[in-house]
Amino acid sequence: MNRSLLIALAATVVIGGGAFYYFTQQSSDASLVSGAAERSTPVANAPAPSAAGDTVNLEELLKSGAVPDNALGDPNAPVTVVEYASLTCSHCRVFHDETLPEVKKRLIDTGKVRLIYRDFPLDQYATAGAMLARCAGDGKYFPVVDAFFAKQNELLGAQDPFVWLQGFAKQLGFTQESLEACLSNQGLMDNVLAERQRASEKFGVSSTPTFFFNGRVKRGALSIEEFEKEIASLPVK
Numbered sequence: 001m002n003r004s005l006l007i008a009l010a011a012t013v014v015i016g017g018g019a020f021y022y023f024t025q026q027s028s029d030a031s032l033v034s035g036a037a038e039r040s041t042p043v044a045n046a047p048a049p050s051a052a053g054d055t056v057n058l059e060e061l062l063k064s065g066a067v068p069d070n071a072l073g074d075p076n077a078p079v080t081v082v083e084y085a086s087l088t089c090s091h092c093r094v095f096h097d098e099t100l101p102e103v104k105k106r107l108i109d110t111g112k113v114r115l116i117y118r119d120f121p122l123d124q125y126a127t128a129g130a131m132l133a134r135c136a137g138d139g140k141y142f143p144v145v146d147a148f149f150a151k152q153n154e155l156l157g158a159q160d161p162f163v164w165l166q167g168f169a170k171q172l173g174f175t176q177e178s179l180e181a182c183l184s185n186q187g188l189m190d191n192v193l194a195e196r197q198r199a200s201e202k203f204g205v206s207s208t209p210t211f212f213f214n215g216r217v218k219r220g221a222l223s224i225e226e227f228e229k230e231i232a233s234l235p236v237k
Contacts, residue, residue, distance in 0.1 A: 071115060073107075079213065082116045085119070087130065099221070099223055135181075136173070169182075213230045
C-alpha cells in the first residue's frame with residue numbers, strides 16, 4: 001500500500017473555525033501515536049467544554065450524523081448512552097477492556113441501557129481504524145473496534161505503525177486491494193471527520209472518552225461503579 005494513503009489521513013482539517021492538524025510527520029514515527037494514546041487530547045479552537053453534569057439536547061444528540069450510528073442494546077431502553085472515543089486513546093481502551101463487558105452484562109443485555117458508539121479520532125491511525133471498521137462489512141464494526149483496542153499496545157510499540165496497520169487489516173480479512181480501496185475512500189474519511197466536527201461544535205466534545213447519559217455529559221474512562229452511579233442519578237422518566 002502506498003504511504004501516501006496514510007499521509008492523506010494526516011491532512012489539515014478545518015474544525016470549529018480553526019485548523020486541527022492530524023499528525024504530519026512520517027508514519028513510521030511511533031511516538032506520535034503513543035502521545036495520542038496517553039492523553040485525552042483537546043481539539044484546537046473547539047468550544048469550551050461543558051462542565052461535568054451539564055446536558056445537551058437529547059433529540060439533537062441522537063440525530064444521525066454523516067455516518068450511520070453503531071449501537072448495542074434495545075432502541076427502547078430507558079437510558080441511551082452516547083460514547084465518543086478514539087481507537088488510539090488509552091483511556092478509551094481501559095473502558096472497553098475493563099468496564100464495557102460489565103456494562104453489557106448488567107445494563108445492555110438486561111434492556112436498561114442502549115450504548116451508541118461514535119468515532120472521535122485523535123490521529124490518522126484512529127481515523128484509519130474507524131474507516132476499516134466501516135469497510136469490514138455488515139456486523140463487523142464492533143468486532144473490528146474490539147480488535148483494534150485489544151491490539152492497541154502493539155500499535156504503540158510498533159517500530160513502523162504503518163506496517164503494523166497493514167498487518168492488522170490483513171488479519172481482519174482485508175486484501176491489499178480492499179485495504180487500499182478503503183483508505184482511499186475520500187468520502188468515507190470526510191464523513192468520519194465530519195461526525196467528529198459535529199461532536200466538537202454542537203456538543204462540546206473536546207477529549208476522549210466522553211459520554212452522554214440521556215444527554216448529560218461525563219468525561220473519562222468510567223469504572224462500572226461510576227457508570228452505574230450515573231445511570232442511577234438520572235431523572236426517572
